[in-house]
Amino acid sequence: MRGDLADRLRQLAFRFPVEERRTLDEFLPAPCNEAALALVLAWPAWPAHVAVVSGPEGSGKSHLLRIFQQIADAPLWSGPELARDRPPWERIGPQGAVAVDDADRTRDPEALLQLVNAVRERDGRLLLAGRTPAARWELGPPDLRSRLRAAHHVAIDPPDLALLEALLVKRARDRGLDLPPAVVRYLVARAERSFAAPGRLVEALDELSLASGRKVGMEIARLALERAGAGATGEAER
Incomplete structure (x- = not known):
């Protein structure tokens, strides 16, 4: 299944533009900012x-x-x-x-x-x-x-885990993706601890979901970690 999904991704011929809302209501306050x-x-x-x-x-x-x-x-x-x-x-x-x-x-x-x-x-x-x-x-x-x-x-200081989870959910919502809580926790536990990581992950999730015609689940999440270069370092190393 994993190989088939990767092959279908290569056939993806287009991407949808994303418009990010930048208002006070959409800003995610956290200790770092x-x-x-x-x-x-x-x-x-x-x-x-x-x-x-x-x-x-x-x-x-x-x-x-x-x-x-x-x-x-x-x-x-x-x-x-x-x-x-x-x-x-x-x-x-x-x-x-x-x-x-x-x-x-x-x-x-x-x-x-x-x-x-x-x-x-x-x-x-x-x-x-x-x-x-x-x-x-x-x-x-x-x-x-x-x-x-x-x-x-x-x-602006480095993000904490709570903000990374919120950013991941927001970036996904901006692209019309619904991430199950278990997927959010899985990704944040293994992703790079940076502000840029949620955006890269969501871009990969979106492409993989479009290519496969499936909603985001654990299989797509694992491939997204690899595609985004986020590392998949594992919770033990955190």
Whole structure:
């Protein structure tokens, strides 16, 4: 059966697009992200004009920026696309708020510096997100590095098991998959302990389920662990 299922997966010719809902109601609060969520909800009562949220792939940084965008009427920009193609104050929202995702990947540091200065001059608030703390961003010029060191920084910590289970269920629900509780426990006990693991697992589960025409069960879950590279390390090693 296992070989037949793998063969049917190879015949899968399409995948459905997935639209993830990024609202406050859809955010999954947990001890690892409570400080970052509290920062966003405390706007505009921040200890500095610029705040930075850092965390690894899949940790919810972009989701938090979407929430900030909604509650602060803040334009949301992408770091790699940020450029000096317009005056920086035109990027700031009507309430003095603005956000930049993937700020650590900014290709034009001068554009980011201009935005930081414009926010400070207008007593506004700028929320940045990156994979690592701002002190580790390799961005010039020196004035920008100084501004970033002075920013208020909040890190998203590694997820606990409860959050990993919740993320797995949410990612599956976004794809229209219903995971039995036993399957959720089985996967989380054996998967990599990272924010990215639930997304990779659900993608594999979805593909396997579509290819086989079957609901997700233990057989598909075992194959998904292998396909997602999650390890199947076993509970004894945890």
